[in-house]
Amino acid sequence: MLENIGKFVHFLASGFGENRTGKAGKTKRPRTVEDTIQVLEPLATLITDWPKGFESHVEQQLRAGNPNAASAPDRLGNWYHRLMQFRDPAYAPFKEAVGRVVEREFKGSHPGRLVSSETRDWLPAKTVAERLGVSPQRLVEAVQKGEIAGKINKSGFGHQHVVIPKFEVAVIASERRAFWSGMQAREFLGVGRKQFDLLRECGVIFEVPESERPVLADGRFFSTSLIELVAHIRVAATDAGGDTVAFSDLTLRRTTDKAAMKKLMELICEGTVQASAASPDAKLAEFRFLKSDVEHVLRSERHSLDWTANDVAKLTGWKAQSVTHWCKEGLLESRTVPHGTGVSFLVSPAQLATFQSRFVPVATLAKHKGTTSRKLLSEFARLGINTYGAERKDGTSRGHLIRFADLVSRQSVLASCAASD
Structure with missing residues (x-):
């Protein structure tokens, strides 16, 4: 039984999400037959003309990525990291197709697990460990299990020498940057632990399951989802005047009704309760909301x-x-x-x-x-x-x-x- 086939189809469809939502990667799960047909329709070009159709889609993802990215994973960004979460061997043809496109179209570092024909420059596991901030033993075990690309050479005295290709190091570094720890996530949002926990409880922020995280990524929260969350609130901001209250002040000190506070946060994050216009570098904690809107939600949601x-x-x-x-x-x-x-x-x-x-x-x-x-x-x-x-x-x-x-x-x-x- 193929694992996560539904999630994989939704992942492919999300690559066309901009057509429906105005924001790539934001395709909602369809609720009707008509919605399902509309979501799946673009996938026909990817599958029926295999592999040309899919490789053309990968080329589009590369062109849409950050032009200043030094590696293919960084250029492909969220799309690449989501693809790598599907580990069933049945998904290998898709990854190999990505590798062919990267090898043909991208002039920077290549993702080692997607390309097998490239001439490789190798680095000792100890050197790689120092660059990445992980233990050499952890890298060695990942190579031994086949989780990352690498070679194990044995000397005549029984010693093992583990080396890892340079482009694989670029992949691992990109994956580690893509996943944040709880502390990094809180610092990015500017919120305290209690507010962060409330955001998690109401499903606005979620921890990526360990089985879906890259093997050497220590963080539990996908950075792109947090960045997009703040961007979504900023885009929905309005210039309406009036007394305001900062997001950092939306704590259980304002109300003892936890359910009401969670509902308020949900409405803020979906854009229903709009923020006041904020500077481009403002953190979530610094966004301000009309006091009248906040009090209305808290009053109406009280049990x-x-x-x-x-x-x-x-x-x-x-x-x-x-x-x-x-x-x-x-x-x-x-x-x-x-x-x-x-x-x-x-x-x-x-x-x-x-x-x-x-x-x-x-x-x-x-x-x-x-x-x-x-x-x-x-x-x-x-x-x-x-x-x-x-x-x-x-x-x-x-x-x-x-x-x-x-x-x-x-x-x-x-x-x-x-x-x-």
Whole structure:
């Protein structure tokens, strides 16, 4: 059974993607019979006139590549690296056809695994390892397994001397540059680990499976896909005015609803939520988006109308830290949701109303009566009225609550405090 035949056909079709999407390599998977016919139609010229039709297609890929590329893999770019991911022997005729075109049309370094007839200059595995930044043993094992081109010569004393063709070194170097580590990917995007993980969770960024990566490529993320992602967001940018927020600020500090934040990132990356026009070298983290667009998505995607501690603080004028403490103490009923490595508390409107019918913060009382919390607390202590929910830290306390029931029974307390002022 031929492996990945569907993916291979889609790969060939993506070479004509510019006809449908305006961007090569961006052919979407067809969903209807009509779409399928339209996508597959150009492939007829590649297959029916074999190998001439396919070799003509490779020539077009070479002409469309970077004219300053020093090697064939660099010139063919994404198309070449995707071809090399198909390792079943049945795909060898396609690779050999590419080799023939490269040997005939390209004047730079040739891809060794695609060309067998070229005169080769050889380098010792140790020298190659130093150039590429990999261990000599790793190169030797790759040659022994037939994963890269090379020769193993044995001396009369049983020593092995492994040499690798120069053009194969160019291929390996190109493949290693094409795949980035997580750190390289984050640096390119300008985002932190948590934002990067959110982008991965919503499927905008994905790790290439090890079985589909070149044997000596250490990175797990295909650089071209990340470059195209940022370019797509930049192309969709608009000049609309208004208050904006940077992508770097789109974290779970803005909302505890992870699903809503992931949806926002999906809409940004597909261009539905448009960025403001940015400089050509701006990183993803530096792109800015209309605050109204961001807040609209976060509000509409929330799974409930519950409020965070920050929301409650904005509504009431209380301290968010005190609100969180009251939730922990069980005085303010709430539910918890995961937030980073900890949890956040969500309060429903009904729960807040119940809380406000039972308690009032001493600081709120003091503000309305034109006195201080310290004076009220002293008077409460003198009259034997208890407070609740205080958070004590470093010898101080904050967030004292008083029950309305206790105030009703001691109506003279506030009057005496006002009189004493």
